[in-house]
Amino acid sequence: MATSSITKDIVIRDKKASQQLISALENADGKCSQEVSYSKAHKEIRGEKIKEIFK
Numbered sequence: 911m912a913t914s915s916i917t918k919d920i921v922i923r924d925k926k927a928s929q930q931l932i933s934a935l936e937n938a939d940g941k942c943s944q945e946v947s948y949s950k951a952h953k954e955i956r957g958e959k960i961k962e963i964f965k
Contacts (some may be wrong), residue, residue, distance in 0.1 A: 922928045955963075 920931070922931060
């Protein structure tokens with residue numbers, strides 16, 4: 911999920927919309943992403959290493 915979508919305000923104008931939101935939140939509860947297995951060799955880099963790549 912994009913970070914910007916987390917920071918948005920939610921405006922609920924009617925009962926049906928509130929029920930849909932509650933239903934969606936309850937449905938999402940307990941679901942998690944699937945574990946990813948890499949088929950190619952890889953290396954994680956962070957911080958300064960990323961900056962060095964884009965110099």
